[in-house]
Amino acid sequence: MGPVIRAAVGDDIVVHFKNNTRYPASVHPHGVFYTKKHEGTPYNDFNTDKADDNVAPGGEYTYSWSVPERAGPGKNDPSSIAWIYHGHVDELVDTNSGLIGPIIITREDEQRADGSPKDVDREFVSLFTVFDENVSLHLDENLSRCKTGSCDPEDEDFQESNLMHGINGLVYGDNRGYSMFKGEHVRWYILGMGTEVDLHTPHWHGATLLHNGNRLDVTEVLPVVTKTLDMQPDVAGVWMYHCHVNDHITAGMMTRFLVKEDK
Numbered sequence: 001m002g003p004v005i006r007a008a009v010g011d012d013i014v015v016h017f018k019n020n021t022r023y024p025a026s027v028h029p030h031g032v033f034y035t036k037k038h039e040g041t042p043y044n045d046f047n048t049d050k051a052d053d054n055v056a057p058g059g060e061y062t063y064s065w066s067v068p069e070r071a072g073p074g075k076n077d078p079s080s081i082a083w084i085y086h087g088h089v090d091e092l093v094d095t096n097s098g099l100i101g102p103i104i105i106t107r108e109d110e111q112r113a114d115g116s117p118k119d120v121d122r123e124f125v126s127l128f129t130v131f132d133e134n135v136s137l138h139l140d141e142n143l144s145r146c147k148t149g150s151c152d153p154e155d156e157d158f159q160e161s162n163l164m165h166g167i168n169g170l171v172y173g174d175n176r177g178y179s180m181f182k183g184e185h186v187r188w189y190i191l192g193m194g195t196e197v198d199l200h201t202p203h204w205h206g207a208t209l210l211h212n213g214n215r216l217d218v219t220e221v222l223p224v225v226t227k228t229l230d231m232q233p234d235v236a237g238v239w240m241y242h243c244h245v246n247d248h249i250t251a252g253m254m255t256r257f258l259v260k261e262d263k
């Protein structure tokens, strides 16, 4: 995932984007306020400012987005919420190449100096998506390095093997750092991305969470939906955290989180 972009209501976000990839790229944000010059998406919008839509390899562009009230937490939201930013030169290809990241917006006067919400001890961001490496920008390069087994891009089994059912792009327990202490106020930002197979049901073992006043231990996300949930873990241990869709469990969409007893 890309770096977390943080702001509070009333702030302005400025992104100095340098395209260090070998492909045209852009940054398109969700939720925040932007004009046509800062949308980062090429389409026939009868607008002549195109520099933001398609930044050439090695090129630079400065995106300016503001954070009015309507980009921050609503009446029923907790003190902070998440949005997604992603590449949008070719949305499908860019996102499957990993050009995705989170924006976290905190309510005005409820933020610390670093922008994080004051009432929360710890925050985690989890992106649930099946990365389709068959349509990645890196496909040709990956194929050129494929030495063993079937690397035929027309082969259905090979195509299936390139569907990476991940949390933050990592499969079968490869996530690190979901670590907290008993009793802490822990906030989880859940992001969805992808296509029609991307209906995910994140499930936490050993804890329950609140989502806008509703209690649960499983939630659901669809592509580019974001959710903010709060947990106060009360049992120490190493706990499973996985998508509860059966096909996604077998394909590796699972990891663990650690609740430590005392500080």
Ligand SMILES: [Cu+2]
Pocket (backbone or CB within 6 Å): 128, 199, 200, 201, 243, 244, 245, 248, 253
């Ligand atoms: Cu899933």
